[in-house]
Amino acid sequence: MDSILRAVATYFFLLLVFRVSGKRSLADISTFDAVVLLIISESIQQALIDGDESMTNAFLLVLTLIGMNVLMQWLSIRSPKLDNLLNDVPLVLIEDGRVLHDRLRRVRVTEDDILEQGRALLGVERMEQIKYAVLERSGGITVIPKRVSWANPDLDGNAAAEASG
Amino acid sequence: MPDIPQVGDLQVSQDLDFQERSWRVQRIGWTIFSLILLAAFVGLLGGGPLSAASAGGENEPLEVQYARFARHRSPTQIEVKLQPGAVSGDEARVWVDSQYLDGVELQNIVPEPDSAEAAPDRMIYVFKVNQGDQPTSITFNVMPERAGVRKVRVGLDGGATLNFRQIVYP
Numbered sequence: 511m512d513s514i515l516r517a518v519a520t521y522f523f524l525l526l527v528f529r530v531s532g533k534r535s536l537a538d539i540s541t542f543d544a545v546v547l548l549i550i551s552e553s554i555q556q557a558l559i560d561g562d563e564s565m566t567n568a569f570l571l572v573l574t575l576i577g578m579n580v581l582m583q584w585l586s587i588r589s590p591k592l593d594n595l596l597n598d599v600p601l602v603l604i605e606d607g608r609v610l611h612d613r614l615r616r617v618r619v620t621e622d623d624i625l626e627q628g629r630a631l632l633g634v635e636r637m638e639q640i641k642y643a644v645l646e647r648s649g650g651i652t653v654i655p656k657r658v659s660w661a662n663p664d665l666d667g668n669a670a671a672e673a674s675g
Numbered sequence: 676m677p678d679i680p681q682v683g684d685l686q687v688s689q690d691l692d693f694q695e696r697s698w699r700v701q702r703i704g705w706t707i708f709s710l711i712l713l714a715a716f717v718g719l720l721g722g723g724p725l726s727a728a729s730a731g732g733e734n735e736p737l738e739v740q741y742a743r744f745a746r747h748r749s750p751t752q753i754e755v756k757l758q759p760g761a762v763s764g765d766e767a768r769v770w771v772d773s774q775y776l777d778g779v780e781l782q783n784i785v786p787e788p789d790s791a792e793a794a795p796d797r798m799i800y801v802f803k804v805n806q807g808d809q810p811t812s813i814t815f816n817v818m819p820e821r822a823g824v825r826k827v828r829v830g831l832d833g834g835a836t837l838n839f840r841q842i843v844y845p
Binding site: 526527530531532560561594598599600601602605606616641642644654659660661 | 682683684685687688689690693694697698700701704705708748
C-alpha cells in the first residue's frame, strides 16, 4: 500500500510542478532540458522506491503510474474542464499575420522559435509569410504559412479575401 | 464538430479566460515554490541554521543539541552534553524515552555505551566517563522512520530531564 501511495503522491507532485511551470518547460527538449529531466528522475527515484528494491515494488510503481495516467486520460475525455486543467489549452500566437507580442512574452516564446518551426516544417522564409502560429497544448508550436492555408488556395495570400468573400 | 471555437480561419479551442486564469495560478504557484525553496534554504525543511536547536543550557547539568526539523530516513544527530559535575563517579547513566526510539533507527552511539538497560518507558545507556572541568558529549546517530511531530525526552537517570520536539518530514 505504501508504494502505491508514494507513487500517487509523486504523480500529483510532478503534475503540479510541470503544470505550474508552464507549457514550455519540457516541450522541444534541448540538450540541457534532457540533463535536467535525467536529474529529476534520479532525484525522485529514491523517494519513490524508499529502500524497497524488490521487483514487486518496482512493478507496483510502474502499474500505479501508468494507471494514474490512463485514469486521468479517461477522466479528461469526460470532463473538458479537467482536460483543460491537466493538458492546458492552445494559444494563438500569430493571428491572421498579426504577431501577438504580448502573448509571446507571457508564454516565453520568441519570434525566432516560430520562424525555426516554420523553416523546419514548411520552408517559411520570413515572418510575413506566416498566417497563423499556435502554441499547442503539448508545448510545441505549429505554423500555418499564408501559401498553404486552405483559405488561400492562391499562392498570393491577399487573394483569399476576394475568393471567399 | 460544432463546438470547437474559431479564431479567424482556424478551428482551435483557444480559451483566453482559462489562459488568463492559468497564468495567474502559475504566478501564484511560483511564488509558493519560491517560498518553499527559501524555507528550505534557511532550514525550515531540515538541515539549516533555523533547524539547529538545543534544550537545557549552560547552567544546567545537561544540554541537548538536536535538529528541530528532520526528514524521514535521513540521518540526524542528538548530541547530549554533560556539564562538569553532572556525573558523580565515573559512570554516566543517560536515558532516552522508548517512544522516540521506536520511531527511529538507532544507528550508533559515540562513544559506545558500556551497557544498556531496558526500562518500561525508556532505554538507559551507561557510559564510562572521565570528566574533568570540560563538558563531555555523547552523540546518538539516528535515522527517523516515522514522519510527524515526535516528542523526545532525554535525561540523566535520577537527575535532570529535558523535553523537546522534533518535526520529521516525510
